[in-house]
Amino acid sequence: MRYWLTKTEPTTFSFDDLLRAPRKTTGWDGVRNYQARNFLREMKKGDAVLVYHSNADPKAVVGIAEVVREAYPDPTQFDRKDDHYDPDSSPDDPRWFQVDVRAVEKLSSPVTLEQMKLSKELRGMPLLQRGNRLSVLPVSEAEFHAIVRMGKSGA
DNA sequence: GCCAACGTTGGC
DNA sequence: GCCAACGTTGGC
Numbered sequence A: 001m002r003y004w005l006t007k008t009e010p011t012t013f014s015f016d017d018l019l020r021a022p023r024k025t026t027g028w029d030g031v032r033n034y035q036a037r038n039f040l041r042e043m044k045k046g047d048a049v050l051v052y053h054s055n056a057d058p059k060a061v062v063g064i065a066e067v068v069r070e071a072y073p074d075p076t077q078f079d080r081k082d083d084h085y086d087p088d089s090s091p092d093d094p095r096w097f098q099v100d101v102r103a104v105e106k107l108s109s110p111v112t113l114e115q116m117k118l119s120k121e122l123r124g125m126p127l128l129q130r131g132n133r134l135s136v137l138p139v140s141e142a143e144f145h146a147i148v149r150m151g152k153s154g155a
Numbered sequence B, C: 001g002c003c004a005a006c007g008t009t010g011g012c
Helices: A015-020 A036-041 A113-117 A141-153
Strands: A002-010 A025-027 A050-053 A060-073 A097-112 A136-139
Touching: A002 A036, A002 A141, A015 A025, A015 A050, A015 A060, A015 A097, A015 A141, A036 A097, A036 A136, A050 A097, A050 A141, A060 A113, A060 A141, A097 A113, A097 A141
Parallel strands: A002 A050
Antiparallel strands: A002 A136, A025 A097, A050 A060, A060 A097
């Protein structure tokens, strides 16, 4: 099993939105970056996902989710009216994929970007590297557990 | 294949 | 709102 981190802007779709969704599950659609897409395709059912709020106050990991359906074509790429419409993608050979994720648990205290930057354990995380813009990132097992520990203890 | 222009992300 | 970083596009 692997560990991941996905970013979302809470004004668009927050972890609370995920908790309120039917079966606490949603399709993680709209990813339009090849590297992020490749990570989505590597995700396996049961993989754990940290949900991070970007462009937020505070910017923080706010909850844990899990992959409940592995990669399948993202339907928004074929919808002309959707912001994520991609005229160059065809149903025969879809370019963009999504997974379904289900909320597992909200962290009692969000782990802020600032806290993560201060943590020695998390120093190497791709999320913290400058210029990083990927919306789907792998996280090591140690990093995952460190963040969850911080989110449950508030430390 | 190079690279300038442009668009987007996301922290500040 | 600004701007650095970085991906993508398209002319050559």
